[in-house]
Amino acid sequence: MISTGKISAAIVGVTGYEGAGAARILAQHPNFQITEVVSRSLQGSALSSALPSLASSDAGKLIICEDIQDSEIVFLAVPHGPAADLASRYRAQGRSVIDISADFRFRNPQEYERWYGRPHPAPELLPQAVYGLPEWFRQEIHKTKLTANPGCFPTGAILALAPIWRGHLIEEDIIVNSLTGISGAGRSPTLRAHFVEDAESVTAYAVNGHRHLPEMEGTLQQIAPKYSAPKITFVPHLVPMNRGILTTCYATLRDSATLADAKNALQQAYAAEPFVVLTDTPPETGWARGSNMCFIYCAVQPGSRRLIIISAIDNLMKGGAGQAVQNANIMYQLPETAGLEFVGVWP
Ligand SMILES: NC(=O)c1ccc[n+]([C@@H]2O[C@H](COP(=O)([O-])OP(=O)(O)OC[C@H]3O[C@@H](n4cnc5c(N)ncnc54)[C@H](OP(=O)(O)O)[C@@H]3O)[C@@H](O)[C@H]2O)c1
Incomplete structure (x- = not known):
């Protein structure tokens, strides 16, 4: 391999949606070079035959291998369990x-066991893992060598709620309603991801408790530990689109708090953030498609104390591979936007 002076990076699970997303970004990154790509099913194939969209890049010439030999940083884009x-x-x-994956997002291995139905495979690593939501944990990410990329739903919900929650502007009882594209379920074919089952139909799922619920509650509590814990009701919905998550949060304004206070808290938290944009109209998932952006809007209806906060992200970018590269930039003290400066694909 010709030395480029770049940091060598491997992607494990490169044939999946998140792995492919990481490959697309890293193939064009000014500071990382993809040196190894791993999948169990396509070993020996050129990456460009697994991901033809990479045919014109040097990364497309890499041969998919069984394991990693010499990369400095590894992006794990495989299911929880094997990831640990x-x-x-x-x-x-x-x-x-x-x-x-979800394997290092909880600090407490019992909580992992409760929600993921098996003992944590590597509890000894949990103390060194940092929750990789850069807008809130940048300093910690900077120092770690093990970053737990957040879940896609928690990314949209926490970015929308955290400034307002930290400002003590809303009551504990919060409703989080999310609409997700079908790529959120990964690439493995299932009946639930079948075109005929999904097209022209919308459904709620995991109504009696989605695994991302404790991640949302725990992270908000970590951000504002002096307040009592939030009580979130979270209902995800599957909608017939490839990618994107639209999250609508409903919360009651506390005491004398106003919409202006909420907007001010969002503005203060995100004014300097390169990947968060506050909007004057409700955002659309199409605005974020293919980019690492999160769009956030908030409003109150006339005569109501109910604050409505809406966020839009791409689940495979800010909700996954894009945020993973943002975290890698922070871990290696690179400009946080390196390799992520491209805008979304619209329409
Ligand atoms: N999709 C999303 O929106 C999203 C968002 C945030 C986080 N995530 C998380 O990111 C991870 C990847 O998700 P995805 O949507 O990209 O899934 P995916 O499309 O199903 O891809 C999974 C990848 O992992 C490999 N793999 C499967 N089972 C494996 C095992 N037992 N050991 C090693 N490799 C295995 C697969 O390739 P081979 O079978 O060829 O090895 C494939 O490359 C998951 O943990 C998921 O929860 C997904």
Whole structure:
């Protein structure tokens, strides 16, 4: 391999949606070079035959391999469970790891067991893991070698709620209603992801408790530990689109708090953030498609104390691979926007 002076990066699970998303960004990154790509099913194939959209890039010439030999940073884009085992191995080899799965998002292994139905595969690594939501945990991400990339729904919900929650402007009882594209379920074919089942039809799912609910509550509590815990009702909905998450949060304004206070809290939190934009009209998932942006809007209806906060992200970008690269930039003290400066694809 010709040395480019760039930081060597590997992607494990490169044939999945998040792995492919990471490959697209890193193939054009000014500071990282993809040096190894891993999948179990397509070993020996050129990456461009698995992901033809990379045919014109040098990364497309890489041969998919069984394991990593010499990359400095590893992006894990595999299911939870296997991700923790791989993270253990790669951390023991001294590599930096960004895990896009759920395995290191909870600090408490009992909470993981409760929501993921099995004991945590690598509890000894939890103390070194940092929750990778840059807008709120940048300093910690900067110091870690194991970043837990947030879940896609929590990213949209926490970015919308955190400034207002931290400002103590809303009551504990919060409703989070999210609409997601079908790529959120990953690439493996299932009946639920079948075109005929999804097209022209919308459904709620996991109504009796989605795994991202405790991630939202726990992170808000971590952001404002002096307040009592938020009580979130979270209902995700599957809508017939490829990618994107629209999240609408409903919360009651506390005491004398106003819409202006909420807007001010959002403005103060995000004025300097490159990937968060506050909008004057309700955002659309189409605005964020293919970019690392999060659009946030808030409003109150006449005569109501109910604050409505809406966010739009791309689940495969700010909700996944884009945020993973943003975290890698922070871990390596690069400009946070490096490799992520492209705008969305619209329409
Ligand atoms: N999709 C989203 O919107 C989204 C958002 C945020 C986070 N995530 C998380 O990101 C991870 C990847 O999601 P995805 O949507 O990209 O899934 P996906 O499309 O199903 O891809 C999964 C990838 O992992 C590999 N894989 C599957 N089982 C494996 C195992 N037991 N051991 C090692 N590799 C395995 C697959 O390739 P081979 O079978 O060829 O090895 C494939 O490349 C998941 O943990 C998911 O929860 C997804």
